[in-house]
Amino acid sequence: MSYFDEQLPEMDRYLEQHASSEPEILKSLRKETYQKTTQPHMISGYQQGRFLTIISKILRPEKILEIGTFTGYATLCLAEGLPKGGVITTLDINEELAYLPKKYFAESEFSQQIDFRIQDAKDFLKETNETFDLVFIDADKENYVEYFHSIKPKLKSGSVVMFDNVLWYGKVLQENPKQKSTQVIRQLNELIAADEDFENLILPLRDGVNLLRKI
Numbered sequence: 312m313s314y315f316d317e318q319l320p321e322m323d324r325y326l327e328q329h330a331s332s333e334p335e336i337l338k339s340l341r342k343e344t345y346q347k348t349t350q351p352h353m354i355s356g357y358q359q360g361r362f363l364t365i366i367s368k369i370l371r372p373e374k375i376l377e378i379g380t381f382t383g384y385a386t387l388c389l390a391e392g393l394p395k396g397g398v399i400t401t402l403d404i405n406e407e408l409a410y411l412p413k414k415y416f417a418e419s420e421f422s423q424q425i426d427f428r429i430q431d432a433k434d435f436l437k438e439t440n441e442t443f444d445l446v447f448i449d450a451d452k453e454n455y456v457e458y459f460h461s462i463k464p465k466l467k468s469g470s471v472v473m474f475d476n477v478l479w480y481g482k483v484l485q486e487n488p489k490q491k492s493t494q495v496i497r498q499l500n501e502l503i504a505a506d507e508d509f510e511n512l513i514l515p516l517r518d519g520v521n522l523l524r525k526i
């Protein structure tokens with residue numbers, strides 16, 4: 312769900328009409344996500360998907376990490392920017408839904424470059440010694456601050472991190488939020504803004520993307 316989608320649907324349509332078109336495989340995946348899942352709004356979708364692809368194509372990352380695969384829409388968008396030999400590791404804890412991303416990953420031209428794991432991201436980040444050029448974090452909001460601390464040592468100068476949903480449907484403006492997720496997202500945005508190891512900007516794209524570059 313995007314801000315414009317709710318507030319000014321005609322602007323949302325205008326934005327889509329004036330962006331690059333979505334590859335056919337993503338159209339099918341989006342359709343099947345809406346048919347087969349109970350929370351299809353979690354999908355990144357058209358505009359954010361094109362944004363992820365462009366960032367990935369600019370960076371040409373050897374190693375991408377995605378936290379929160381869901382049906383694999385953003386995974387395939389990010390994979391479009393991988394150079395030959397590059398790999399995207401994507402993590403999710405939902406085993407029941409895994410058949411869907413698996414099917415589309417296998418069909419895609421990136422099947423050999425996608426490392427899809429059913430694993431809790433907190434465990435993965437504790438175990439891995441890898442470093443990443445591009446990271447997309449789009450999972451359990453309550454753990455966003457923990458993800459920020461654990462991803463930091465796994466970045467190089469120039470690595471890019473994107474946290475999704477950092478406007479949290481506008482709830483970040485609440486001064487004393489009761490919801491834990493809102494509290495954590497507010498804390499995350501403050502931590503990032505104060506961290507001199509990064510330059511960042513919150514893009515008001517869909518539900519807000521905090522875009523960080525490690526200095």
Ligand SMILES: C[S@@+](CC[C@H](N)C(=O)[O-])C[C@H]1O[C@@H](n2cnc3c(N)ncnc32)[C@H](O)[C@@H]1O
Binds near residue numbers: 354378386405433
């Ligand atoms: C918003 S969806 C991801 C959407 C996807 N990135 C896309 O663009 O279409 C969030 C996903 O995070 C997964 N998730 C939640 N907690 C997680 C955790 N601790 N580790 C890995 N994945 C998790 C959920 O199962 C869910 O599929």
